[in-house]
Amino acid sequence: MNLTTAKKILAAFVLALLLLAGVAAISFHRTMRMTADAQWVDHSYEVMTVIEKLVKTVSYNAVSHRGFLITNDEAFLAKHPQTILERNAAMEELRSLVADSPAQRQRLTELAAGIAEREQLAKNHVELRRREGFEAVQKNVASGRGERMLERIYTVAAEMTAHERTLLNERVDQSEASARATRWAITAASAVAFLLVGGALWRLTRELEKRRKSDAALRKSEARFRALATAISDVVYRMAPDWSEMHQLESREFLTPSTPGNRKWLQEYIHPDDQPQVMAAIQESIRTKSKFQLEHRVLRADGSVGWTISRAVPIQDSKGEIVEWFGAASDVTARKQAQQALMESEEALRNFNSRLAESVVERTKELRSTVQFLENEIAARRRLEGEILKVSEREQTRLGQDLHDDLGQQLTGIAILSQVLLSQLQEESHPAAKDAEQISRSLTESISTTRNLAKSFYPVELERGGLILALQDLALRTQLLSRVHCTVNAAADFRFETPTEIHLYRIVQESINNALKHGKATHIQIDCPRENGVSTLTVTDNGNGFKPPEPGEETGMGLHIFQYRAALIGARISVRRGTPDGCVVTCAIPDYFSHA
Numbered sequence: 001m002n003l004t005t006a007k008k009i010l011a012a013f014v015l016a017l018l019l020l021a022g023v024a025a026i027s028f029h030r031t032m033r034m035t036a037d038a039q040w041v042d043h044s045y046e047v048m049t050v051i052e053k054l055v056k057t058v059s060y061n062a063v064s065h066r067g068f069l070i071t072n073d074e075a076f077l078a079k080h081p082q083t084i085l086e087r088n089a090a091m092e093e094l095r096s097l098v099a100d101s102p103a104q105r106q107r108l109t110e111l112a113a114g115i116a117e118r119e120q121l122a123k124n125h126v127e128l129r130r131r132e133g134f135e136a137v138q139k140n141v142a143s144g145r146g147e148r149m150l151e152r153i154y155t156v157a158a159e160m161t162a163h164e165r166t167l168l169n170e171r172v173d174q175s176e177a178s179a180r181a182t183r184w185a186i187t188a189a190s191a192v193a194f195l196l197v198g199g200a201l202w203r204l205t206r207e208l209e210k211r212r213k214s215d216a217a218l219r220k221s222e223a224r225f226r227a228l229a230t231a232i233s234d235v236v237y238r239m240a241p242d243w244s245e246m247h248q249l250e251s252r253e254f255l256t257p258s259t260p261g262n263r264k265w266l267q268e269y270i271h272p273d274d275q276p277q278v279m280a281a282i283q284e285s286i287r288t289k290s291k292f293q294l295e296h297r298v299l300r301a302d303g304s305v306g307w308t309i310s311r312a313v314p315i316q317d318s319k320g321e322i323v324e325w326f327g328a329a330s331d332v333t334a335r336k337q338a339q340q341a342l343m344e345s346e347e348a349l350r351n352f353n354s355r356l357a358e359s360v361v362e363r364t365k366e367l368r369s370t371v372q373f374l375e376n377e378i379a380a381r382r383r384l385e386g387e388i389l390k391v392s393e394r395e396q397t398r399l400g401q402d403l404h405d406d407l408g409q410q411l412t413g414i415a416i417l418s419q420v421l422l423s424q425l426q427e428e429s430h431p432a433a434k435d436a437e438q439i440s441r442s443l444t445e446s447i448s449t450t451r452n453l454a455k456s457f458y459p460v461e462l463e464r465g466g467l468i469l470a471l472q473d474l475a476l477r478t479q480l481l482s483r484v485h486c487t488v489n490a491a492a493d494f495r496f497e498t499p500t501e502i503h504l505y506r507i508v509q510e511s512i513n514n515a516l517k518h519g520k521a522t523h524i525q526i527d528c529p530r531e532n533g534v535s536t537l538t539v540t541d542n543g544n545g546f547k548p549p550e551p552g553e554e555t556g557m558g559l560h561i562f563q564y565r566a567a568l569i570g571a572r573i574s575v576r577r578g579t580p581d582g583c584v585v586t587c588a589i590p591d592y593f594s595h596a
Contacts, residue, residue, distance in 0.1 A: 009200045016196045026185045033178055035363075042367075043097070044168040045374055047104075048161050050094045055157045057087040058115055062150055065122040069129050069137055077126070087115070104160060111156045118149040197414070205421055212428050235329035239312065241322040243282050254308075254331050256301045271297035271305060289314055289322060293431065295332065306333040311431075368560060467501040468494060471508060471526055478524065482516055490528035494535055496569075496589070503565040504537055504587065507573070510561065511539040511585045519543020519583055533591040538584065546575060546583035562587075 060083050067076035091112060098104035125146075129137045234254045238247040246265040249258035255269055262268070270278050274296040285292035292312040300306040312327025418440045425433040468490045475486040496504070508526060515521040521543035528537050559575060562585070566573035571589045578584045 009203055019192055026182060040171050041168060042370065044164045044171070045370070047094065047097045047164045049374070050090055050097060051157050051161050054087060054090040054094060055154065057083045057090065058118070058150070058153055061119070061122065065126060069125055069134070069141065072129060072134070104163060107156055107160050111153060111160070114149060114153045114156065118146065118153060121146055121149065201421065205424065208424060234331045235308070237327050237329070239325040239327065241324065242286065243325065247324070251301070253301060254306070255298065269298050271299060273297070286322070289316070292325070292327065306331060307336040308332060372560065372564070466495055467504060468528065470505050474509060474512070475526060478512055484516065484522055484524060486512070486524040486526070488526045488528070491530045494528040494530055500569045503569050507562060507565055507585070507587055508537065508539055515541035515543050515583060519545070521582065535589045535591070537587045540578060540582060540584050542578070542582045545581045546577045
């Protein structure tokens with residue numbers, strides 16, 4: 001392979017790496033932007049919560065005043081000062097939250113004026129009731145002025161809430177658009193990188209074919225030069241039949257040249273820690289009369305420690321006896337140093353990914369806790385959260401399709417190219433054939449892993465045959481990947497609408513993951529009966545068991561996710577310890593939810 005060709009191949013690989021680095025940079029930028037969008041979503045939720053709190057205090061004061069006007073009972077006004085303080089605090093908090101929005105500040109000003117006017121009117125009614133009695137105040141109340149004030153307060157509060165909800169929807173749309181752009185950038189860059197690597201492999205294959213033809217021509221020459229040509233490199237040497245002495249060593253500034261009959265070659269050239277390994281490989285080659293090949297450390301001419309890959313072939317006489325060994329050694333120090341640098345870089349990348357994953361997990365816990373609280377406070381937010389979960393499912397579906405249709409196809413194409421390269425290397429009996437075979441096996445395993453990941457993200461069987469077929473496929477993959485006995489027993493009419501089946505499938509998937517990861521289970525059973533107007537899904541394992549949380553102890557994220565999915569489909573879910581061990585997850589769905 002000439003220098004120009006090597007540079008072209010190297011340039012292709014470097015460009016592919018740069019493209020992948022660009023993909024990583026884009027992904028990081030998009031992630032930061034999505035994080036900022038999430039913070040603005042939290043801000044909108046906080047504004048709506050404070051508005052609701054402010055409206056509640058106004059409503060409470062209105063009811064208290066009305067009760068006093070009717071009954072003249074001072075107990076109705078007992079908590080009035082406290083609610084005034086709460087209202088003022090909420091007003092200040094809301095003023096701080098909407099400081100960056102001129103429209104919201106104007107509405108807040110109008111809202112504050114309306115509340116103050118309504119409070120003054122109520123105070124006048126109270127004084128009138130105390131001085132002149134019910135009949136006097138009844139005429140003022142009958143005019144409806146107070147009710148109109150309340151209605152205007154409620155209207156302004158509703159406008160502020162609607163404005164925040166509009167902003168919230170816009171930010172969710174921006175987040176989805178950012179995710180789509182990231183996915184397209186990754187797909188395009190990966191395709192270009194694949195073409196570059198494929199072109200480099202094709203070029204390398206052509207160069208190997210040229211070398212094979214060249215070697216065939218060289219084999220027609222005299223035996224000693226033919227053996228030397230197969231091992232030509234930075235160092236050429238000749239050894240005695242039993243390797244007891246070195247007859248000759250010529251080096252191009254890599255090792256110090258040797259004098260004839262050198263019996264101390266082992267101590268002069270081989271690193272002390274590698275000498276036993278080298279001698280063992282030599283003795284095996286002498287015994288089998290086969291080629292010697294080993295990668296080991298050497299003492300270089302400048303006194304430093306280097307790496308070499310040494311190859312030697314036996315020269316035999318007409319009787320098959322070894323009369324001499326001819327060999328060559330290549331300086332692979334730069335490659336070894338590059339490998340070490342690459343390993344250190346990969347370790348640093350793994351540490352960064354670990355810290356990033358911990359940060360994402362921590363942030364996810366905070367967001368889920370906030371969503372759970374807001375779900376109990378505002379009924380309308382449940383619908384929005386349901387839409388967010390649908391977006392997540394769609395993104396998982398897209399990711400599963402991308403893994404299957406894009407990355408899976410690319411890996412398959414590379415696997416085919418590696419098989420072609422392996423066949424050519426094996427035909428040539430090339431030393432790199434074993435490495436190529438290992439690469440081919442690794443690619444096959446990667447294709448299988450990619451397909452399993454795609455199915456985890458996108459259960460295709462839900463569309464093909466419904467929930468039961470998807471659960472049977474999940475059980476089969478669990479048995480194949482984890483060597484765990486997993487069975488499914490289901491009623492024939494255990495069917496629901498597709499969104500409900502997706503939630504049930506995710507509950508089973510999470511239960512199996514918990515049983516394998518935390519419970520160390522060896523048997524998992526999935527039961528789906530339908531009796532007495534209730535469809536029940538049960539996942540039972542024989543693992544280490546489930547420890548219920550103590551009173552006041554915070555539950556894990558798994559239980560929160562179970563309960564949230566169950567609430568979305570109107571189901572009841574429970575997690576308890578099995579008998580005697582293991583864990584039992586039960587999800588019951590009443591029949592008033594429509595079946596498919």
